[in-house]
Amino acid sequence: MAESESGADKSEEPTAKRQQEAREKGQIARSRELNTL
Known part of the structure; x- marks a missing residue:
């Protein structure tokens, strides 16, 4: 089976390279609290 690229079903944290x-690409994780300000 091919692994999905969504990341929603992965149990491991993303590596520093993946985060960079x-x-x-502009896909920065943001907290929910940040959006409420």
Whole structure:
């Protein structure tokens, strides 16, 4: 089976490289509290 790229069903934390790539693409994780300000 192919692994999904969504990340919703993964149990491991993303690596620093993956996090950096996501930041470059603009996919930065934000907390819910940040959106309420």
